[in-house]
Amino acid sequence: xxxxxxxxxxxxxxxxxxxxxxAASRRSINDWRMGWFRQFPGKENQERDFVATIxxxxxxxxxxxxxxxxxxxxxxxxxxxxxxxxxxxxxDAVIYYCAAMPxxxxxxxxxxxxxxxxxxxxxxxx
Numbered sequence: 001x002x003x004x005x006x007x008x009x010x011x012x013x014x015x016x017x018x019x020x021x022x023a024a025s026r027r028s029i030n031d032w033r034m035g036w037f038r039q040f041p042g043k044e045n046q047e048r049d050f051v052a053t054i055x056x057x058x059x060x061x062x063x064x065x066x067x068x069x070x071x072x073x074x075x076x077x078x079x080x081x082x083x084x085x086x087x088x089x090x091x092d093a094v095i096y097y098c099a100a101m102p103x104x105x106x107x108x109x110x111x112x113x114x115x116x117x118x119x120x121x122x123x124x125x126x
Contacts, residue, residue: 009120020083022098034081053107093124
């Protein structure tokens with residue numbers, strides 16, 4: 001298992017930016033697919049919404065609502081995955097979770113992942 005800790009959440013004005021970080025420990029994530037999901041109030045864990053994913057080779061996917069605004073990246077030397085969020089909107093204000101999966105897969109469904117962080121809250125003031 002890999003231990004994931006998110007950071008970087010907080011309060012920002014609409015149109016502003018935040019960079020979330022997901023630090024991994026206990027084992028290397030170099031060969032793992034990593035993802036970011038978000039959970040809206042009233043939804044169960046398995047209903048977390050896909051935001052972005054990055055493969056071990058660096059290929060990325062995004063949900064349509066964040067394309068052009070969010071960027072996922074990874075720094076294997078630091079064992080960290082980032083989510084740069086620009087032009088934030090009030091509807092982006094939820095808890096964001098980092099996830100890791102050691103096997104092949106599309107990376108857009110929560111059940112594909114077997115390791116999760118504790119989440120970080122993003123608040124966007126309109």
